[in-house]
Amino acid sequence: MTFLGLGVGAWLLLAVAVGLGGVIEATFLWQVSRRRRLGEDDR
Amino acid sequence: MSFWVYVPLGAYLIVLLVLGLWSRAAGGGLEGYYVAGKKLPAWVVAFSSNATGESGWLLLGLTGMGYLIGVHAFWVILGEVLGVTLGWVLVARPFKALTDGYGSITVPDYLESRFRDDAGLLRKIGVAIVLSMATVYTAAQMVAAGKAFDSFLATGYIPGVLIGAAVTLFYTAVGGFKAVAYSDFVQGVLMALGLLALPIAGIAAAGGIEAMFVAVGAQDPTLLLPMGRYGVTFEGVLSAVGMAAIGLAFLGVPQLLVRFMAAGSDRDLVQGSGFAYLCIVIFDVGAVFTGIAGRALYPALEDQETVMPLLSAELFPAIFTGIFLVIVLGAIMSTVDSLLIMSSAAVVRDLVQKTFGSQTSERRLSFYGRLTTLAIGAIALPFALREAKVLFWFVLFAWSGLGAAFTPVVLCSLFWSRTTRMGAAAGMVSGFVVTVVWVQFFKAQFYDLYEMIPGFLAGLVATVVVSWMTEPPEGAGEELEAMRERLRYGG
Numbered sequence: 069m070t071f072l073g074l075g076v077g078a079w080l081l082l083a084v085a086v087g088l089g090g091v092i093e094a095t096f097l098w099q100v101s102r103r104r105r106l107g108e109d110d111r
Numbered sequence: 112m113s114f115w116v117y118v119p120l121g122a123y124l125i126v127l128l129v130l131g132l133w134s135r136a137a138g139g140g141l142e143g144y145y146v147a148g149k150k151l152p153a154w155v156v157a158f159s160s161n162a163t164g165e166s167g168w169l170l171l172g173l174t175g176m177g178y179l180i181g182v183h184a185f186w187v188i189l190g191e192v193l194g195v196t197l198g199w200v201l202v203a204r205p206f207k208a209l210t211d212g213y214g215s216i217t218v219p220d221y222l223e224s225r226f227r228d229d230a231g232l233l234r235k236i237g238v239a240i241v242l243s244m245a246t247v248y249t250a251a252q253m254v255a256a257g258k259a260f261d262s263f264l265a266t267g268y269i270p271g272v273l274i275g276a277a278v279t280l281f282y283t284a285v286g287g288f289k290a291v292a293y294s295d296f297v298q299g300v301l302m303a304l305g306l307l308a309l310p311i312a313g314i315a316a317a318g319g320i321e322a323m324f325v326a327v328g329a330q331d332p333t334l335l336l337p338m339g340r341y342g343v344t345f346e347g348v349l350s351a352v353g354m355a356a357i358g359l360a361f362l363g364v365p366q367l368l369v370r371f372m373a374a375g376s377d378r379d380l381v382q383g384s385g386f387a388y389l390c391i392v393i394f395d396v397g398a399v400f401t402g403i404a405g406r407a408l409y410p411a412l413e414d415q416e417t418v419m420p421l422l423s424a425e426l427f428p429a430i431f432t433g434i435f436l437v438i439v440l441g442a443i444m445s446t447v448d449s450l451l452i453m454s455s456a457a458v459v460r461d462l463v464q465k466t467f468g469s470q471t472s473e474r475r476l477s478f479y480g481r482l483t484t485l486a487i488g489a490i491a492l493p494f495a496l497r498e499a500k501v502l503f504w505f506v507l508f509a510w511s512g513l514g515a516a517f518t519p520v521v522l523c524s525l526f527w528s529r530t531t532r533m534g535a536a537a538g539m540v541s542g543f544v545v546t547v548v549w550v551q552f553f554k555a556q557f558y559d560l561y562e563m564i565p566g567f568l569a570g571l572v573a574t575v576v577v578s579w580m581t582e583p584p585e586g587a588g589e590e591l592e593a594m595r596e597r598l599r600y601g602g
Contacts (some may be wrong), residue, residue, distance in 0.1 A: 073324030074335055081337045084514040085189035086392055087133045089196035093388045100381050107600030 116264065118431035123440070124278055127294055128399040128558075131282030134290035140473035143465070144480050145456045146216045146373040147163050147289035153379040157386035158299030159292045159445070160370040161195065161394060164361055166446035167255035168506045169302070169398050170439050175415035177402020181327055181334030184402070186354040188395040189505050194358025195391040199384035202362055203371040205525045207380055207593045211371045216515065217453075218365040219461045221372075227314035227584040233464050233532065238457045238466075240516045241365060245450040245457075246491050248509035252447045253495035256440060263436040272495050275440065276488055283448040284484040287477070288373065290449040298441030304392055306397025309419065313404025314425040326407040334406070346558045357507065360514025360563065363521035366449045369456075377598065385460030463537035508550055508562065515542035515566025523574045528588035534578030542570025591594050 071079060134147075142148055151159075176184045206221070213224035219237035226233060233426050260271025282290045317323035324335060343348030359366060374380050405418035408425075412418060421437035459480040459549040463469045469476070519540040523530040546566030552560060 070324075073157060074182070074533040077337045078185065078335060080180070081185045081189070085185050085192055086396065088189070089388055089392070092200055093384060094195075094197050094270040096380070098497075101222065103600055 113429040113432075114241055114389050114434040116436075118430065119437050120264075120440075122399045123437040125319040126297060127278055127444070128280045130294050131284075131286035131290045134282075134286030138556070141456075141460055141477055141480065142216050143289075144159075144287035144314055144477040144574065145452065145460060146217045146369060147287070147292055149211070149373055151292055151370070151373045152375060153290075153381075153383035154386055155292050156374045157383040158303075158390055159232055159295035160367050160392045161387055162295040162299035162302060162442065162445035163366050163370070163449040164195070164446075165302070165394055166506055167252055167259070167439060167443040168557065170305070170442045171255065171259075171396070172506070173398040174402040174405065174419040175417075177399035178406045178415040178418045179402070180339050181331075181403055182337055183334075183339030183350070184399045185337065185363060186351040186394070187319055187401060188392075190355030190358030191361065191395050192319055192358070192388070192391055193355075194361030196234070196364075196384070196388050198361040199369065199380070199387050202368075202521070202525060203374075203384070204377055204598050205594060206368060206521070207371050207377060209525070209590075212594070215372065217456045217460050218512065218521075219457070220465070221368075222520070222524070222535060223465075225584070225587070226530075226535055232536055234461050234466060237517075238461045239363075240513065240539065240543050241457045242454055244512040244516075245454045246487070246494070247505060248493035249447055249454075249488070249491040249504040249510075250494035251448045251509065252450075252557065253491060254444045255493065255562070256443045256447075259420075259436060259439045262417065263432060263439070269496055272492070275443065276495070277494055278598045279444045279447050280451070280485055280488040283451045283488075284481040284516045286453050287480070288369075288579060290450050292370065292373065295445040297547075298445040299390060301434075301438045301441045302391045302445075304398075306394055306401065309422055309426075309435075310397050310400035310404055313401055313408065313422050313473050316426055317404050317407040318409045323404055327403060330406070330410050334403075341382040349560050353559075353564060355564040356561055357510070358569070359567055360426075360510055360518055362381065363518030364510070364513045365517055366453050366513075368517075368521065369453065387462060389467075391512045397556045421439055451484050451487055454487045454566050455480050458487075494582050496514055496571045508546075511561065511563035511566055512543055514544045515570050516540075517542075517596045519567060519570035521573050523571075523578070525591075527575075527578075528581050528591045530574060531578040531581040531583050533581045534576075537577040538570045538574030541573035542566050 124276065129285030173187060209225065210221050213221060215221040215224060219234040220227065222233040222237060223231060255277055257268045257272035260274060261264045261268045282294060284345065314320050314323050317326060328335045331353065338347040338351065341350055371380060402418055402424060405422050409421060424432055459476055464476060516539045519542060520535045546562045547563045549565045554560065
């Protein structure tokens with residue numbers, strides 16, 4: 069049984085290929101903004 | 112050929128020439144000419160670095176790969192998206208902070224300062240590698256320009272190479288890095304738009320996404336498998352890892368690092384990382400799906416690298432043929448201009464000014480820089496004119512030669528204070544030599560394993576082992592710690 073003509077493994081690979089970078093990027097942006105807020109509070 | 116095909120091409124060439132002239136005012140010195148005065152905004156750095164990293168290979172090579180191996184090409188997406196993201200998240204800000212502190216405008220500048228290399232050993236090694244690889248890379252891209260002009264406009268191969276080279280050389284020589292970066296931005300945006308439009312049109316023409324995959328699976332069911340025709344075998348794993356390894360070089364090739372250096376501020380690099388991630392996702396997913404859609408629509412292409420021009424000609428009105436030619440040229444030129452300016456910096460900054468100790472004024476040196484840009488283009492040109500059979504593996508070879516030589520050393524230099532000058536030298540030489548030797552003597556016997564993997568590993572092992580055996584530069588630990596502390600609270 070396939071979803072839109074493609075197997076689960078292929079969709080999973082595509083999701084990881086695109087999503088893993090997205091998660092890393094989002095975490096990075098969140099971390100930088102948090103540290104900046106902390107830095108501003110310290111000052 | 113319809114007149115309307117030439118309209119977008121003419122407009123594009125005029126924009127490039129205007130950008131070249133506009134950028135002349137970037138400043139008279141070498142910092143103005145080679146890093147645009149370190150004032151580039153986030154969006155320019157992001158699109159410019161991806162457009163530079165990708166080249167004509169993205170539009171012709173990766174679409175062809177999607178056509179030839181189907182879903183197995185998703186591994187390239189994984190590697191490149193991760194490579195670009197990690198490059199921006201891990202490398203960009205520390206590299207920018209250190210190079211600003213040193214006043215560096217080239218990667219060899221940075222290595223020399225970071226490792227207190229008074230004898231200039233790393234600079235000489237760096238220049239040799241940059242010049243050899245950039246010439247191969249530039250020649251291959253000029254070939255691609257010739258083929259693009261010929262296949263879209265039937266200009267003939269040699270006139271195509273000459274037109275592409277003349278325009279690129281003009282705006283690069285005249286405008287310097289600022290013209291290169293802004294033209295790369297324009298070219299990167301065009302590439303992204305093209306790689307959004309093409310797969311959407313292709314999938315629609317194939318009857319929707321399910322019909323497309325069904326049609327491709329009917330031709331060859333292995334085209335829909337993540338491990339392709341190899342299955343889960345040793346060979347399949349090596350093939351997947353090899354494709355993903357293409358992304359490794361995004362962490363440390365000099366033509367991308369110089370963009371981080373040229374960013375206006377640390378804040379620009381934080382903002383730019385989001386643009387860069389989105390851009391690479393559109394580039395890669397768009398290119399692979401264009402290839403897969405092309406396979407569903409035209410199953411019997413003799414040369415899979417013609418799938419993108421074919422789809423653009425078949426699925427869009429005539430005026431779009433011109434637009435897609437512009438997009439292909441944009442991908443090619445955005446890489447050639449970056450290689451030319453990097454090579455010019457290697458000669459003028461690294462050799463003439465720093466190695467030979469020339470006392471010539473910076474204004475005059477930047478004039479020599481323009482002449483050197485023209486000279487390097489002139490050296491690559493005969494290779495392109497003579498050798499029409501240069502294939503995209505040349506691009507991947509040069510990409511991995513630069514990647515294996517610089518990436519392990521740059522990563523160690525940023526994250527391991529114990530890295531030494533001799534470790535860096537050993538890493539650069541080993542990475543480069545193993546890449547070349549692997550291609551020449553071993554690749555064919557080892558499942559065609561992509562040279563980036565042995566080259567990168569050799570560079571990393573040599574850097575670490577030799578660094579352990581030698582003394583680290585004085586004060587390196589404190590310097591890296593101070594840099595991290597600065598970045599911790601916003602640079």
